[in-house]
Amino acid sequence: MTKHFKPAFRQEVAELVVDKGYSIRDAADAMGVGKSTVDKWARDLRKERNGEETQGTPISEERRKISTLEREIRQLKMEKEILKKATALLMSDSMNGLR
Numbered sequence: 001m002t003k004h005f006k007p008a009f010r011q012e013v014a015e016l017v018v019d020k021g022y023s024i025r026d027a028a029d030a031m032g033v034g035k036s037t038v039d040k041w042a043r044d045l046r047k048e049r050n051g052e053e054t055q056g057t058p059i060s061e062e063r064r065k066i067s068t069l070e071r072e073i074r075q076l077k078m079e080k081e082i083l084k085k086a087t088a089l090l091m092s093d094s095m096n097g098l099r
Contacts, residue, residue: 005033011059013038014045 009031016027017038028038044054048063058064 007057007059007061007064010041010057011045011061014041014059017042018045018049 013027013031013033016022016030017024022030024035024039024042027033027042028035031038041059044056045059047054048058048060054063058067
């Protein structure tokens with residue numbers, strides 16, 4: 001079974017390696033997480049800080065907020081297009097009723 005860790009925990013563990021100089025092994029042992037997992041989180045955090053895209057859920061809070069906002073923008077654009085089409089349809093129906 002795959003463990004799911006909260007984003008704040010993932011960020012905390014990655015920051016041990018990236019910011020505080022812990023080795024991957026020391027951070028993994030201290031936090032009870034596998035070494036390969038800590039290595040991936042640390043690499044992802046470095047990439048995010050360099051402005052690169054990463055796979056999966058972002059590590060940093062800022063990236064998570066950006067992802068959330070991008071999702072909301074996509075949703076709003078889709079809703080706007082639906083409203084435009086509905087308005088055009090209603091207008092054409094009302095114009096047909098006037099003739």
